[in-house]
Amino acid sequence: ESSVEKIYSACMGKTRFNDTFPLNKQRHLAYLHKGLKKLSVNFECLDSSRPWLCFWILHSINLLGDSIPKSHQLLIKEFLLSVQHPTGGFCGNVNQLPHLATTYAAVSAVFSLDHEECYELINRENLKRFLLAMHNNDGSFTMHLDGEVDVRGAYCAAVVSTLCSIKSDEMFHNTAQWIAQCQTYEGGFGSRPGTEAHGGYTYCALAALILLGETRCINLPLLLDWACHRQMRFEGGFQGRTNKLVDGCYSFWQGGIFPLIHHILEGEKSTLDRSSWLFHQQALQEFILYCCQCPSGGLVDKPGKSRDFYHSCYCLSGLSLAQHSREKVVVGDAANLIKPTHPVFNVVLENVEKVLVWSASQSKTNGNKIVEND
Amino acid sequence: KQWYQRRVAITAGSERALKLTTDAIDLNTANYTVWHYRREILKALKCDLEDEFRFTAQVIESQPKSYQVWHHRRCLIQMTKDPSRELGLTESTLSDDAKNYHAWDHRQWVLEQYGLWDGEFDYIEMLLQRDLRNNSAWNHRYFVVNSTDKWNHETVKKELEYAAKYIRKAPNNESSWNYANGIIKKNKFSYDEFPEFIDFCIKLDEDKILSPFLYSTLADIYQASGKSKRAHELYEKLKECDSIREKYWIYKQNLL
Numbered sequence: 001e002s003s004v005e006k007i008y009s010a011c012m013g014k015t016r017f018n019d020t021f022p023l024n025k026q027r028h029l030a031y032l033h034k035g036l037k038k039l040s041v042n043f044e045c046l047d048s049s050r051p052w053l054c055f056w057i058l059h060s061i062n063l064l065g066d067s068i069p070k071s072h073q074l075l076i077k078e079f080l081l082s083v084q085h086p087t088g089g090f091c092g093n094v095n096q097l098p099h100l101a102t103t104y105a106a107v108s109a110v111f112s113l114d115h116e117e118c119y120e121l122i123n124r125e126n127l128k129r130f131l132l133a134m135h136n137n138d139g140s141f142t143m144h145l146d147g148e149v150d151v152r153g154a155y156c157a158a159v160v161s162t163l164c165s166i167k168s169d170e171m172f173h174n175t176a177q178w179i180a181q182c183q184t185y186e187g188g189f190g191s192r193p194g195t196e197a198h199g200g201y202t203y204c205a206l207a208a209l210i211l212l213g214e215t216r217c218i219n220l221p222l223l224l225d226w227a228c229h230r231q232m233r234f235e236g237g238f239q240g241r242t243n244k245l246v247d248g249c250y251s252f253w254q255g256g257i258f259p260l261i262h263h264i265l266e267g268e269k270s271t272l273d274r275s276s277w278l279f280h281q282q283a284l285q286e287f288i289l290y291c292c293q294c295p296s297g298g299l300v301d302k303p304g305k306s307r308d309f310y311h312s313c314y315c316l317s318g319l320s321l322a323q324h325s326r327e328k329v330v331v332g333d334a335a336n337l338i339k340p341t342h343p344v345f346n347v348v349l350e351n352v353e354k355v356l357v358w359s360a361s362q363s364k365t366n367g368n369k370i371v372e373n374d
Numbered sequence: 375k376q377w378y379q380r381r382v383a384i385t386a387g388s389e390r391a392l393k394l395t396t397d398a399i400d401l402n403t404a405n406y407t408v409w410h411y412r413r414e415i416l417k418a419l420k421c422d423l424e425d426e427f428r429f430t431a432q433v434i435e436s437q438p439k440s441y442q443v444w445h446h447r448r449c450l451i452q453m454t455k456d457p458s459r460e461l462g463l464t465e466s467t468l469s470d471d472a473k474n475y476h477a478w479d480h481r482q483w484v485l486e487q488y489g490l491w492d493g494e495f496d497y498i499e500m501l502l503q504r505d506l507r508n509n510s511a512w513n514h515r516y517f518v519v520n521s522t523d524k525w526n527h528e529t530v531k532k533e534l535e536y537a538a539k540y541i542r543k544a545p546n547n548e549s550s551w552n553y554a555n556g557i558i559k560k561n562k563f564s565y566d567e568f569p570e571f572i573d574f575c576i577k578l579d580e581d582k583i584l585s586p587f588l589y590s591t592l593a594d595i596y597q598a599s600g601k602s603k604r605a606h607e608l609y610e611k612l613k614e615c616d617s618i619r620e621k622y623w624i625y626k627q628n629l630l
Binding site for chain 1: 401402403404405406407410413441444445448449473475478479482486507508509510513516517520521547548549552553556557559560590616617618619620621622624625628629
């Protein structure tokens with residue numbers, strides 16, 4: 001709180017909140033484009049997460065309204081092809097096993113490119129086989145062969161199968177019921193039944209249930225109450241769990257819950273104010289702008305932490321959601337407006353529309369074979 | 375002799391392979407493929423896994439937030455059916471970071487698989503005495519009660535008394551309020567079934583305790599008993615003292 005307090009007092013001293021305060025788009029873009037080209041040896045710890053690096057960087061560049069040269073897109077296509085496993089799914093790196101999270105990241109990265117020819121790299125038949133293999137009888141998903149089970153798996157599988165039109169009832173048998181068991185007495189969801197309510201897992205659970213069309217099993221008032229209380233009254237950003245610290249990445253994981261809840265509530269007759277989300281959009285944007293921007297480009301967890309591509313991606317994704325309620329809310333400077341992201345897939349909206357059209361055509365033509373035989 | 379030589383070659387090869395996975399893990403603990411290969415090698419070697427438990431504990435010590443090492447530990451226990459070290463291990467990890475998500479997850483899994491519930495309430499109590507804002511410990515309490523008892527009226531009443539004790543100590547600690555409200559709501563009870571808890575909240579308000587959690591609890595209580603005007607007043611109060619959630623309090627008001 002004291003590091004954030006220093007920043008807010010300094011800002012209130014020099015400028016007032018309604019003077020301009022920029023999102024340093026150019027500096028962030030420089031950091032991102034550099035990262036896409038090469039990463040130093042310090043990134044060994046992410047050596048099994050390379051599709052994630054692709055997605056975090058590509059998505060951030062998209063949000064900032066910039067584009068990636070076609071030559072780079074083709075290099076990325078080549079790289080993602082190289083980590084697509086012969087039996088289906090995408091791996092963390094070459095010569096590794098396919099993993100649901102890196103599969104989600106790779107697919108999202110593909111759909112963050114804007115050349116449709118890149119979409120063809122995805123082997124949909126094998127991907128479907130991989131998802132089916134990761135599905136367990138109790139409805140849960142294992143993250144990789146001989147790997148751990150948690151609710152991220154259901155989200156990754158639901159997103160990937162929806163975007164690639166390879167979903168089946170068999171693939172999600174019992175999944176909604178399993179996810180529902182992850183909701184705790186606090187109202188949020190944990191990684192598995194019994195574990196603590198947590199922003200990341202809650203986002204995954206809710207988005208997955210929406211994709212499966214199974215939101216009736218959620219205790220919505222309890223979830224809403226928990227989610228609203230995750231916004232820090234002083235910092236303005238979100239915490240991941242009760243009584244823990246604020247972190248810029250929860251701008252998306254927690255902030256993202258609100259458009260999803262709206263989507264569900266709008267389906268019911270309710271007294272919902274449809275023009276804005278049920279959290280303090282302005283305060284979240286202030287936190288991101290004032291406290292989460294690294295002066296040399298990139299975004300961070302909180303003041304004092306170093307920048308990284310994960311936080312850059314999720315601070316920007318959260319900023320986008322906070323700006324794009326039905327009535328736009330843009331804090332700091334009108335030029336701070338960034339592109340809207342899809343609250344369920346977290347891919348920029350303009351790409352999602354293209355993807356769903358492509359994907360529907362896939363399932364109509366050669367995809368029918370998949371649907372009928374399985 | 376040939377068979378014996380072949381066995382030695384395979385074992386020696388595998389031992390070298392095991393060492394390779396150790397080095398790979400050292401460079402990148404998150405390499406889930408290497409951990410999988412390591413398990414395959416361990417199974418082939420059929421060795422005593424005592425060393426492996428020690429190795430895993432060391433990795434956990436230096437990388438307590440790695441999904442892979444905790445999952446590997448779970449696999450070892452499944453292989454050996456030996457959970458004897460796990461409560462000690464998780465307790466040790468939690469003494470460094472009382473909210474480590476993986477440690478709590480692992481502890482819950484071991485408790486559930488092997489029914490090691492004895493002493494768990496004491497452990498939770500110790501943690502809450504140390505830090506009553508430790509939300510993971512509160513969550514764990516719910517888990518233990520849920521696994522060993524039924525959420526009937528008697529249990530909820532007892533747990534409400536437990537929560538009230540901590541609410542009194544720190545009325546602005548969200549964890550204890552979430553526990554109290556959560557056990558009622560999640561198990562589909564209504565507040566009027568627990569008049570002592572209602573009286574407790576009313577008394578706190580009369581004592582002028584300033585706590586948004588108290589106000590929102592009371593608002594829910596009043597709403598449930600049809601006292602909409604009193605609930606409305608509390609939401610007015612909340613819009614002022616908990617203004618970050620203003621939109622939510624307006625939403626709740628409109629539901630009255």
